[in-house]
Amino acid sequence: MPNATRGSNRGPAAAPENRRALLDAARRVFAERGYRAPLSAIAQEAGVGQGVLYRHFPTRLDLALEVFEQHFVELEALAAEPDAGAFGRLWTRLLELTVEESAFVEMFLAARHDLAETDLADRLPALVAATLPRAQSAGLVSAHLTVADVLLLQRMVYGVVATAVTDDEARDAVAQALALLDGVLEG
């Protein structure tokens, strides 16, 4: 019979705050210790009990999905802009995310199999499909490039980052890779 410890029960009002703290903690902990880090570490880092974590995010995947979600929201906002430059900005931000948030990469890799059941995999293609044609019409991107090609290019950049030893090396290697791919991307 667990004893609820008398102490700082800040009541339901703390719920949204706790949720936010958990997401922040998850991002930090996943980044530092990998996607398989103990959930208890995340709860502790967020300064909440284990139960709160489970209430807000029943599974590890729910937590990961929410972290992914935040990034997707940002990308979708970029893709929603109607001008021809939207694709370019989307692609740029995607590369930035890939390079800067290498934990995001690792998390995605680790969660990949679990994610199969979600629609996450379809959201990025949709964004590319929505923006690529306009960029091609405007002559900003090679007309031969398909949506599948773009996604493949991103996966290739992914590989460079994933195999990089340090963040700096990742940055340099991606730059070099993009130089190699120059002819492929541009018209």
Next chain:
Amino acid sequence: MPNATRGSNRGPAAAPENRRALLDAARRVFAERGYRAPLSAIAQEAGVGQGVLYRHFPTRLDLALEVFEQHFVELEALAAEPDAGAFGRLWTRLLELTVEESAFVEMFLAARHDLAETDLADRLPALVAATLPRAQSAGLVSAHLTVADVLLLQRMVYGVVATAVTDDEARDAVAQALALLDGVLEG
């Protein structure tokens, strides 16, 4: 009183055999259950006690390194052939390994940080450096390609495989990626 075969303790003579069995088991288990599979599973699969595993391979990394080693030996044999086609065969085999032994990819990713202290990272560049020039002289490969470029291309293929959902998808995606990269590779 020689009373050797009590139980299944086959004595010192079995050491090399055990070592081999452990390596085979490690490859199978890593492939099936990932690099983080329990070491006990490997010992069991090899049909030896846990202690034997620890005697031969004090850490998980030692086991992984040895598995990598076997692949490197093969690649080095390919690179050692003196003809202009050596680079092509090396590259082909490298891609095969990347695609077919996806566990190898995962293992490498998982062990990456631990591997930083080893010389594994330098051996592949050495092989490329030894074979690429001959292939370029023979006009088989674009003269603009550097050793660094080749390694980068391999990492890109890596990314495609690492992000693939299934082995089949990996194969298809790599084929498509290579088609995209065609202009880069060939003269």
Next chain:
Amino acid sequence: MPNATRGSNRGPAAAPENRRALLDAARRVFAERGYRAPLSAIAQEAGVGQGVLYRHFPTRLDLALEVFEQHFVELEALAAEPDAGAFGRLWTRLLELTVEESAFVEMFLAARHDLAETDLADRLPALVAATLPRAQSAGLVSAHLTVADVLLLQRMVYGVVATAVTDDEARDAVAQALALLDGVLEG
């Protein structure tokens, strides 16, 4: 500023209704998931907050007692009828309860030790004592049977039900047991 219906807090007026809902939920949940089912499941099934459950029933036992109480009220009504057949109807209903509400049996077993402090144990004997003599005078039941015997017989039926694998088997086994006991019960 009366701003009552914020959320679904229906206020004090809902108290009796909540109590009833909790009892119904408790019966259902105990039946489906056993006496050790999480209290939160009962609150949820009742559609009320956890706090309400604790307000109405401070302990799991209070909840169980109340469920028992409802059955006792029914049995006491049967025993209150003044005719010679009252004992027979009481006995019949007792057997039905034992057989049909197997969760009731389990609950009683599980709560048995806690129940020792209550007067539950005395109420059934009282009902038997109140009705048995009239049935014996009318020659409906063996004159040798004591109140203690009847209670013992019920416990024996209990044992048959408690050890039954399925409800159907319980029914059959009780019938067979009663056949065995025929000579004991009747005059």
Next chain:
Amino acid sequence: MPNATRGSNRGPAAAPENRRALLDAARRVFAERGYRAPLSAIAQEAGVGQGVLYRHFPTRLDLALEVFEQHFVELEALAAEPDAGAFGRLWTRLLELTVEESAFVEMFLAARHDLAETDLADRLPALVAATLPRAQSAGLVSAHLTVADVLLLQRMVYGVVATAVTDDEARDAVAQALALLDGVLEG
């Protein structure tokens, strides 16, 4: 990364001793705290680590089965004797077990559903079937009694014990129940 604590590793030689200690501890703990007692309590009571418990008995049921097994071995020994009195001695011991080891009763009840997949349920009937006819031929037991009847009678005694408040009350109540059943059992 769990640290194996340096300490009292008495080596494999302790295995049988540990197994015995675990069984004894299980019997004690089940008796005192019920079949659902924490497994950790059993390991502690036995003076071994949790892992040892899991090695010897992967599931709670395995532990319970082994405890049951010990009793069955005893009963089977009784039933194996070829004289007409075997049934009587089996029945007597069965009642003793039912009464004296009330934890055994509780354990059986609690494990009942898990036990469905085992052959435990068939072993007791087999013992009765093997001994009852001889007792009947010798006129020691009513010729009308079937194997099913005997098992039913045992379940009825079971019920009496299961619903008893104390061990003493159980003993008295069983005696009284057997008196009631006298006519049923004897010829």
Next chain:
DNA sequence: AATGAATGAGAATTCATTCAT
């Protein structure tokens, strides 16, 4: 008086590692 989130202790399970034989 109701709500429902927070708390954290408890229990099950898994493994890396050690070590007696």
Next chain:
DNA sequence: GATGAATGAATTCTCATTCAT
């Protein structure tokens, strides 16, 4: 040198209970 059992810390998940609102 091999065996395989022992150890126990670490992790996940569950709930009884409290309490701010």
